[in-house]
Amino acid sequence: MREQLVERSCAWCGEPVAYSGRGRPPRFCSPVHRRRAWEVRSAEERAGRPVSEGGRSTDPVREIVQRIETVVRTRVVPGSGAGRVPQAPRPAQRLSGQPYTLPEDAIEWIEALAALRRDAVTNPRVAPFREHIAQACERTLEVLRSDVPGPGEASPGES
Numbered sequence: 442m443r444e445q446l447v448e449r450s451c452a453w454c455g456e457p458v459a460y461s462g463r464g465r466p467p468r469f470c471s472p473v474h475r476r477r478a479w480e481v482r483s484a485e486e487r488a489g490r491p492v493s494e495g496g497r498s499t500d501p502v503r504e505i506v507q508r509i510e511t512v513v514r515t516r517v518v519p520g521s522g523a524g525r526v527p528q529a530p531r532p533a534q535r536l537s538g539q540p541y542t543l544p545e546d547a548i549e550w551i552e553a554l555a556a557l558r559r560d561a562v563t564n565p566r567v568a569p570f571r572e573h574i575a576q577a578c579e580r581t582l583e584v585l586r587s588d589v590p591g592p593g594e595a596s597p598g599e600s
């Protein structure tokens with residue numbers, strides 16, 4: 442009894458390839474699959490070379506992430522807006538270096554004053570100066586209740 446190879450599976454696709462019994466048994470079903478297997482082998486060989494010779498690094502991919510902080514603040518452009526009430530210069534930074542702005546309009550002022558009412562009791566950086574703040578509020582009240590025309594109200598004689 443004698444054994445004889447009659448069929449082998451393609452080393453690329455696994456499909457059966459008949460063997461005639463003459464010559465070297467085929468490893469692939471087609472020249473295309475032979476070519477593909479060679480491409481993979483040679484690519485692996487190139488990747489296995491040292492990095493300096495074009496090989497693939499085995500180090501994990503590293504990323505450098507830069508943190509960019511966007512600070513949005515509103516500023517008033519001098520001279521813009523008709524009949525604008527002159528405003529005190531806006532401090533751009535706190536003592537800590539953090540930027541901040543003063544309220545811009547009535548709603549923001551009302552919100553800021555509501556925050557002051559809370560902070561006057563709870564904020565240790567504000568509470569000790571309640572009397573100073575109260576005096577400033579009194580001066581503010583005088584101006585708010587005075588007869589000075591607002592920026593929206595045209596004074597007599599002006600158009």
Ligand SMILES: [Zn+2]
Pocket residue numbers: 451452453454455456469470471474
């Ligand atoms: Zn094949």
